[in-house]
Amino acid sequence: ETGVTQSPTHLIKTRGQQVTLRCSSQSGHNTVSWYQQALGQGPQFIFQYYREEENGRGNFPPRFSGLQFPNYSSELNVNALELDDSALYLCASSDSGTGTYEQYFGPGTRLTVT
Amino acid sequence: QKEVEQDPGPLSVPEGAIVSLNCTYSNSAFQYFMWYRQYSRKGPELLMYTYSSGNKEDGRFTAQVDKSSKYISLFIRDSQPSDSATYLCAILPASSGGSYIPTFGRGTSLIVHP
Numbered sequence: 001e002t003g004v005t006q007s008p009t010h011l012i013k014t015r016g017q018q019v020t021l022r023c024s025s026q027s028g029h030n031t032v033s034w035y036q037q038a039l040g041q042g043p044q045f046i047f048q049y050y051r052e053e054e055n056g057r058g059n060f061p062p063r064f065s066g067l068q069f070p071n072y073s074s075e076l077n078v079n080a081l082e083l084d085d086s087a088l089y090l091c092a093s094s095d096s097g098t099g100t101y102e103q104y105f106g107p108g109t110r111l112t113v114t
Numbered sequence: 115q116k117e118v119e120q121d122p123g124p125l126s127v128p129e130g131a132i133v134s135l136n137c138t139y140s141n142s143a144f145q146y147f148m149w150y151r152q153y154s155r156k157g158p159e160l161l162m163y164t165y166s167s168g169n170k171e172d173g174r175f176t177a178q179v180d181k182s183s184k185y186i187s188l189f190i191r192d193s194q195p196s197d198s199a200t201y202l203c204a205i206l207p208a209s210s211g212g213s214y215i216p217t218f219g220r221g222t223s224l225i226v227h228p
Binding site: 033044048058088092101107 | 146220
């Protein structure tokens with residue numbers, strides 16, 4: 001059983017640019033959630049995808065968008081990057097069909113916006 | 115008032131000490147409680163999960179939930195330097211419309227020195 005993987009590990013972008021982050025969910029998991037974690041803070045929920053549909057969204061602007069693919073992998077896209085977008089972006093997968101609530105996180109992508 | 119409050123620490127203890135980590139929450143609808151461990155520059159790792167008041171043990175770790183006080187704790191016995199990490203509590207309501215989206219505390223930094 002493979003765990004959650006994310007790519008790239010690190011990324012440096014300039015303000016105003018666009019970025020795409022990728023996540024492969026744990027085998028057998030159908031739900032992917034994305035979080036933003038600023039330094040010294042807990043993860044903040046961005047959105048969740050279940051079977052390719054957005055299934056919940058946190059308090060993030062529309063320039064944060066996502067996709068989930070038939071194999072349950074996922075992308076997070078951020079347009080018009082701002083300095084405050086610098087953070088660790090975490091992907092977590094879970095299996096919503098079992099009635100359990102455990103989420104398993106990937107190692108994260110560290111985004112720096114200059 | 116934040117939904118989940120957690121003292122950021124750092125909490126510094128000698129090896130072998132019993133560690134107590136705590137979170138308080140404000141919403142009585144929260145019913146599921148999780149503890150994650152996060153090493154520096156890594157993704158959170160699920161340690162324990164419980165949904166009832168009382169204690170749950172797993173090796174050196176004990177999770178305790180007091181729903182009447184809206185207070186949860188994680189105890190670590192015989193702490194080791196390898197336990198040095200940030201510990202995040204995460205809490206879910208009983209029903210969230212089919213989407214399982216936990217609210218995280220900001221994490222407590224634990225340092226176990228030899």
